[in-house]
Amino acid sequence: MLYHVRMDVRIPRDLPPAEVTAILAREKAYSQDLQASGKWRHIWRLAGEYANFSIFDVSSNDELHQILSGLPLFPFMEIQVTPLLRHPSSIREDDS
Amino acid sequence: MLYHVRMDVRIPRDLPPAEVTAILAREKAYSQDLQASGKWRHIWRLAGEYANFSIFDVSSNDELHQILSGLPLFPFMEIQVTPLLRHPSSIREDDS
Amino acid sequence: MLYHVRMDVRIPRDLPPAEVTAILAREKAYSQDLQASGKWRHIWRLAGEYANFSIFDVSSNDELHQILSGLPLFPFMEIQVTPLLRHPSSIREDDS
Amino acid sequence: MLYHVRMDVRIPRDLPPAEVTAILAREKAYSQDLQASGKWRHIWRLAGEYANFSIFDVSSNDELHQILSGLPLFPFMEIQVTPLLRHPSSIREDDS
Amino acid sequence: MLYHVRMDVRIPRDLPPAEVTAILAREKAYSQDLQASGKWRHIWRLAGEYANFSIFDVSSNDELHQILSGLPLFPFMEIQVTPLLRHPSSIREDDS
Amino acid sequence: MLYHVRMDVRIPRDLPPAEVTAILAREKAYSQDLQASGKWRHIWRLAGEYANFSIFDVSSNDELHQILSGLPLFPFMEIQVTPLLRHPSSIREDDS
Amino acid sequence: MLYHVRMDVRIPRDLPPAEVTAILAREKAYSQDLQASGKWRHIWRLAGEYANFSIFDVSSNDELHQILSGLPLFPFMEIQVTPLLRHPSSIREDDS
Amino acid sequence: MLYHVRMDVRIPRDLPPAEVTAILAREKAYSQDLQASGKWRHIWRLAGEYANFSIFDVSSNDELHQILSGLPLFPFMEIQVTPLLRHPSSIREDDS
Amino acid sequence: MLYHVRMDVRIPRDLPPAEVTAILAREKAYSQDLQASGKWRHIWRLAGEYANFSIFDVSSNDELHQILSGLPLFPFMEIQVTPLLRHPSSIREDDS
Amino acid sequence: MLYHVRMDVRIPRDLPPAEVTAILAREKAYSQDLQASGKWRHIWRLAGEYANFSIFDVSSNDELHQILSGLPLFPFMEIQVTPLLRHPSSIREDDS
Numbered sequence: 018m019l020y021h022v023r024m025d026v027r028i029p030r031d032l033p034p035a036e037v038t039a040i041l042a043r044e045k046a047y048s049q050d051l052q053a054s055g056k057w058r059h060i061w062r063l064a065g066e067y068a069n070f071s072i073f074d075v076s077s078n079d080e081l082h083q084i085l086s087g088l089p090l091f092p093f094m095e096i097q098v099t100p101l102l103r104h105p106s107s108i109r110e111d112d113s
Numbered sequence: 114m115l116y117h118v119r120m121d122v123r124i125p126r127d128l129p130p131a132e133v134t135a136i137l138a139r140e141k142a143y144s145q146d147l148q149a150s151g152k153w154r155h156i157w158r159l160a161g162e163y164a165n166f167s168i169f170d171v172s173s174n175d176e177l178h179q180i181l182s183g184l185p186l187f188p189f190m191e192i193q194v195t196p197l198l199r200h201p202s203s204i205r206e207d208d209s
Numbered sequence: 210m211l212y213h214v215r216m217d218v219r220i221p222r223d224l225p226p227a228e229v230t231a232i233l234a235r236e237k238a239y240s241q242d243l244q245a246s247g248k249w250r251h252i253w254r255l256a257g258e259y260a261n262f263s264i265f266d267v268s269s270n271d272e273l274h275q276i277l278s279g280l281p282l283f284p285f286m287e288i289q290v291t292p293l294l295r296h297p298s299s300i301r302e303d304d305s
Numbered sequence: 306m307l308y309h310v311r312m313d314v315r316i317p318r319d320l321p322p323a324e325v326t327a328i329l330a331r332e333k334a335y336s337q338d339l340q341a342s343g344k345w346r347h348i349w350r351l352a353g354e355y356a357n358f359s360i361f362d363v364s365s366n367d368e369l370h371q372i373l374s375g376l377p378l379f380p381f382m383e384i385q386v387t388p389l390l391r392h393p394s395s396i397r398e399d400d401s
Numbered sequence: 402m403l404y405h406v407r408m409d410v411r412i413p414r415d416l417p418p419a420e421v422t423a424i425l426a427r428e429k430a431y432s433q434d435l436q437a438s439g440k441w442r443h444i445w446r447l448a449g450e451y452a453n454f455s456i457f458d459v460s461s462n463d464e465l466h467q468i469l470s471g472l473p474l475f476p477f478m479e480i481q482v483t484p485l486l487r488h489p490s491s492i493r494e495d496d497s
Numbered sequence: 498m499l500y501h502v503r504m505d506v507r508i509p510r511d512l513p514p515a516e517v518t519a520i521l522a523r524e525k526a527y528s529q530d531l532q533a534s535g536k537w538r539h540i541w542r543l544a545g546e547y548a549n550f551s552i553f554d555v556s557s558n559d560e561l562h563q564i565l566s567g568l569p570l571f572p573f574m575e576i577q578v579t580p581l582l583r584h585p586s587s588i589r590e591d592d593s
Numbered sequence: 594m595l596y597h598v599r600m601d602v603r604i605p606r607d608l609p610p611a612e613v614t615a616i617l618a619r620e621k622a623y624s625q626d627l628q629a630s631g632k633w634r635h636i637w638r639l640a641g642e643y644a645n646f647s648i649f650d651v652s653s654n655d656e657l658h659q660i661l662s663g664l665p666l667f668p669f670m671e672i673q674v675t676p677l678l679r680h681p682s683s684i685r686e687d688d689s
Numbered sequence: 690m691l692y693h694v695r696m697d698v699r700i701p702r703d704l705p706p707a708e709v710t711a712i713l714a715r716e717k718a719y720s721q722d723l724q725a726s727g728k729w730r731h732i733w734r735l736a737g738e739y740a741n742f743s744i745f746d747v748s749s750n751d752e753l754h755q756i757l758s759g760l761p762l763f764p765f766m767e768i769q770v771t772p773l774l775r776h777p778s779s780i781r782e783d784d785s
Numbered sequence: 786m787l788y789h790v791r792m793d794v795r796i797p798r799d800l801p802p803a804e805v806t807a808i809l810a811r812e813k814a815y816s817q818d819l820q821a822s823g824k825w826r827h828i829w830r831l832a833g834e835y836a837n838f839s840i841f842d843v844s845s846n847d848e849l850h851q852i853l854s855g856l857p858l859f860p861f862m863e864i865q866v867t868p869l870l871r872h873p874s875s876i877r878e879d880d881s
Numbered sequence: 882m883l884y885h886v887r888m889d890v891r892i893p894r895d896l897p898p899a900e901v902t903a904i905l906a907r908e909k910a911y912s913q914d915l916q917a918s919g920k921w922r923h924i925w926r927l928a929g930e931y932a933n934f935s936i937f938d939v940s941s942n943d944e945l946h947q948i949l950s951g952l953p954l955f956p957f958m959e960i961q962v963t964p965l966l967r968h969p970s971s972i973r974e975d976d977s
Contacts, residue, residue, distance in 0.1 A: 048202045060203050064196040064942045065949040065962040078292040078352045085353040098353040100160040100270040106144045107156050160270045161277045161290040174832045174964040181833040194833040196942040240394045252395050256388040256462045257469045257482040292352040298336045299348050366484040366544045373545040386545040388462040432586045444587050448580040448654045449661045449674040484544040490528045491540050558676040558736045565737040578737040580654040624778045636779050640772040640846045641853040641866040676736040682720045683732050750868040750928045757929045770929040772846040816970045828971050832964040868928040874912045875924050
């Protein structure tokens, strides 16, 4: 089941640089594991913004929340979730 | 080059039903041709809304505009474009 | 799986009264069938507004969309969907 | 009498972790006591957000305010109240 | 129990003048009956706008909704309800 | 002359508790003096919010501003003023 | 007593041109009479918009409302009122 | 050439009082010099807010910006500029 | 003197096609004359929208308003004006 | 390919003045290099605001993002990107 998620990152200026580096490394690993598993289907950067649009393919609202609230950057992100479904005009097998 | 597009459809109530049917058929054919060509990469319906999120892969802002303004439903849609790029954490070959 | 839905009804003034009456009767029957089936868990009126908050319990985003887009009042409603999950503090068995 | 309440939690980063833990424990106990009493009818988490939708069943606006302003997290929450009533299409005995 | 209500009136231009006059007369009588009964405690015009702020004193959310949805101008108004309670600094007996 | 005022209180977390207590005591005395004088006609708490709706009866915009800017909590409040007048449907002598 | 008023004009397209012309002539005369009397102190056009900022000098909220609601264009305007007072830094005699 | 400017002042709480006093004194002198020169035509306080509406009469966008960005309070203000012109209904010589 | 203008076009559906064609032809000629004169410095289409960003170089707010309000499409556009000036980092001779 | 970018600068008050000076110098050099290269086509200041409108001419969304995210002020700016294309009415060779 697909969900569209917009994430805007706002890292506080007073976070020590070493901590930022560590969080970003954990975030990247966390994201890439989920991409490899197929649950995090797509991730794109928005031009000019510290933000991404992502597509998740998970079994439930609950699984989506567990993934998002487990993001190392979760305390520093604004997140907006939109549930998706197959569009009747889609011809792609992997759009649902 | 990738673009994220949100389209909200608002068909006026006084459009004759036959005209609506014809426009929707043309819209579907137009969309599926562009999907087949690879330019309209993804299209998803938003749950509960007459709207879609789409991903386009075109060569320029100009080509994107020609495609969008040529949509049979263009006069009846609100459209919001966001330019995208490859996210540094992406592991998918087709996310750029 | 639970979803929170807000529906705001805007019936156009030029809809013939008999048609309005018929749509409202179909809407009520449609809603009550879904309530009886357990899929439309709750529905409440907002004081002073022609609007409701509802809770749906369905198997997927897709099933939710089929239900909502099938509402006789769908063309005359503004709909906002929020996916829900069990709250960690909930003590009620039926809150998930 | 029913009320719909949305609560968004924003815990300041400079609150000592021990204090946060203590507040969250008090919040959970406070909420579960009110759920057990029947005054806090429902509580659901919004997917991807540190927020909940809740339904309260209390005797007055005043009682609702006493409950909400007594929440251990009250100083760190944004709260939005909507008074509800039984929907004319509801078939459930406990929707009012 | 007190409620603060803002009403913005938007009478459609194509309503026949005789119908407007009749609705406004019914609205005035309806309002004055409720004022006389004590349920509609206050009503003030906003300077420069076709709008009012009102205070209602009713026994429940349900009674408030029955009153508001029964307004002859209800189909032509935008209504916003805020539940109130006695302020701890109030010294007036009739502020609750 | 009547004015409708909404005040939202946001006390900064780093204000020393003793200072907060002193400000709140001064605020209460200030408000009750003005209520006793008849200039602060009404004050109500909004359910679930640290905010009030108030009605002032003063001789001019200037007098209103002197009162509001003299509030001990003024530096910590967001204030919104709406000038009012007697509503043509009002039957109460004290609604103007 | 001074008030700042923003007026945005939206004349419906289906108003007969002769009626528009007549309303605009009445509006101009009405405005100029009030300017001559000193009650309508200033009026400026906003560049690129069918809108004005005006300053009124009247004795009460009530007088302001009678003037604004008597504007021939009142049914076709969106109006926003802000009560003003003399600024402590002003050196002009006529800024209050 | 006239411009309408709204200025909202937000002085940070951690600015030392002596510094605030000094800035405010410089701001007042700066404003009064410009008023005396005729470039700052009007300034009014908004009732209940730490804000002003001002009218400037300067020779260009550039001159307006040099004046506004030179305000001692500039770093602590939110500023909104609207270019004005003579209204066709104005009868005052000094409204342009 | 430079101004940034955003224009959003909303042509009503019930305007006869011949009239639309005529207006658009007049609009194009009007725009191109002003471009040729150097007063309408730039015009760009926004991708996916019936809108443009333009830069005008005129001698005053008044001249800008005469140009904009004379646009054949003026009754069908929403217009937003921002006064500009030379940026201190600009190295281009024609950016002011 | 052209893009319209709005940048609003918000430099935190606790940044040491020497650091601010250094960042601004680097920002100016960075901007002027890109202007000299032709990639940063235009930059204008908004009257009364610490903000600019800029036009970029780059080969892709990706190149635009690399430029914007490399701005020394990037961590202190709010950025809004709009993809542009040649307007059908443009007569200028360099508007595309």
